[in-house]
Amino acid sequence: MVILLHAFPMDSLLWSAQRRALSAAGYRVVTPDLPGFGGSARIGGPESLDRYADELAHLMDHLTVDRAVVGGLSMGGYVTMAMLRRHPQRVSGIILADTKAAADAPEAARNRLAMAEQVVAAGGQQDVVDGMLVNLLGATSHAQRPELVATVRRWILAQDPLAVAWAQRAMAARPDSLATLAGFAGPALVLRGSEDTLSTIPDVAAMTEALRRGGSEVSEQDIGQVGHLSAVEDPAAVSAALAGWLEELPAAG
Ligand code: MLT
Numbered sequence: 367m368v369i370l371l372h373a374f375p376m377d378s379l380l381w382s383a384q385r386r387a388l389s390a391a392g393y394r395v396v397t398p399d400l401p402g403f404g405g406s407a408r409i410g411g412p413e414s415l416d417r418y419a420d421e422l423a424h425l426m427d428h429l430t431v432d433r434a435v436v437g438g439l440s441m442g443g444y445v446t447m448a449m450l451r452r453h454p455q456r457v458s459g460i461i462l463a464d465t466k467a468a469a470d471a472p473e474a475a476r477n478r479l480a481m482a483e484q485v486v487a488a489g490g491q492q493d494v495v496d497g498m499l500v501n502l503l504g505a506t507s508h509a510q511r512p513e514l515v516a517t518v519r520r521w522i523l524a525q526d527p528l529a530v531a532w533a534q535r536a537m538a539a540r541p542d543s544l545a546t547l548a549g550f551a552g553p554a555l556v557l558r559g560s561e562d563t564l565s566t567i568p569d570v571a572a573m574t575e576a577l578r579r580g581g582s583e584v585s586e587q588d589i590g591q592v593g594h595l596s597a598v599e600d601p602a603a604v605s606a607a608l609a610g611w612l613e614e615l616p617a618a619g
Contacts, residue, residue, distance in 0.1 A: 367394045367434040368612065369422065370461070371442030373595065374537065375491065375498075375530045376521040377404025380439065383601030384608055391609050396434075398425055400445065402529025413535035415441075419448035426456055435615070437461025437555070437608075439597055440565065441533065447543035450550050459553040459615055461608065464562050464594045466569035467543040467576065475538040482531035491530060495522050504561030504593025511599075518595065544576040551581040555611040559592035559599060585611050 368388060372380040381397040388395045400418050402408035409417055422445070426434060436457050438446045443465025449457055470478065485491055491498075499519060500508075507514055554577050558570050570586070577584045587607040592599035 367396060367429075367431050368461075368608075369426075369434050369436045370395065370397045371400065371418075371422075371436070371438030371445050372397070372403070373439045373464075373502075374441035374533050375403070375525045376518070377406075377525065379404070379521060380595070380597055384597060384605045387602075387605035388609060388612070391612075393612060396425070396429070398422065400441075400533070402526050402532060404525075408526065408529050408532065413532050413539060415444050415448040415536045415540050416452050417536070418445045419452040422449060423453045423456055432456070433458040435459040435461065435612070437463065438465065439463040440465050440594060441537060444537060444540055444543070447546050448540070450546050451543070454550070457550070457552065459555075460550065461555045461557070461611075462573060463557045463604070464559055464565045464596055465573075466565050467547055467573050468569065469540055469542040470538055478534040478538040482534040485527040485534075486531045488527070490527050491522050491525065495519055498522060501564050502594050504559055504591065504599060506561060506591045507593060507595075507599050514598065518598065544572060547573055547576040547582075548580040550577065553611075553615055554582045554584045555587065555607070556584060557587040557589055557596065557604065557607055559589045559594060559596035561591065561593040562596070564594045585614075587611075 370381040372378050377399045378397040385395045385397045399406040433456055436446050436449050443462045446460050556574050574584045589596040589603050597604045
């Protein structure tokens with residue numbers, strides 16, 4: 367089984383194309399909505415990405431799946447790393463797309479907490495969506511694909527502000543995950559849109575270096591002319607990257 371976790375602040379629609387492509391290729395693919403996103407039930411209590419990882423482990427229990435390839439884009443990648451921390455025995459391989467292992471610098475964490483307050487006070491993402499879109503989509507998409515910008519805007523505005531705030535607080539509290547990656551010896555696919563300004567080349571280099579240090583066999587893929595949301599900016603290229611890598615893994619189906 368392959369589990370693909372979506373980015374912030376959106377939902378499983380992010381992986382629609384890959385779910386279709388990989389299912390058609392014969393893989394069992396699950397693209398859950400993280401709690402509170404995509405109309406799913408929120409979780410309360412202390413904000414931590416570990417809680418999302420625990421929910422994912424429950425979902426795997428429910429599906430009677432022992433181990434899976436777990437991957438995610440950006441925040442989905444952070445949750446993948448939380449899975450390695452919390453439930454390493456459930457993970458047979460990882461996909462890290464447009465993400466990073468570093469924790470937030472203090473100012474970035476403060477900005478997240480301020481944005482959490484802002485969306486709760488405003489009852490929605492309308493005041494922050496434009497600022498987010500600038501970084502989520504690449505320069506090429508912004509210049510040439512207004513319809514895609516409009517779609518992602520709609521996805522962001524559709525999310526529950528309380529879930530958005532919860533996720534921001536959880537991300538602000540996340541630890542550095544380089545040592546976690548160095549503790550994983552399974553196969554890894556690391557991909558990044560070449561116009562991504564949020565997950566940078568040094569971010570990817572740090573993740574691959576840590577994985578290789580731990581004995582992981584890492585495959586790297588550059589997705590051209592797309593930004594942070596590579597999976598929706600060039601769905602076919604990302605689907606092909608995933609399928610090509612999965613094909614090499616004997617037990618991924
Ligand atoms: C995402 O796309 O999930 C976000 O950029 C993650 C983040 O805010 O760090």
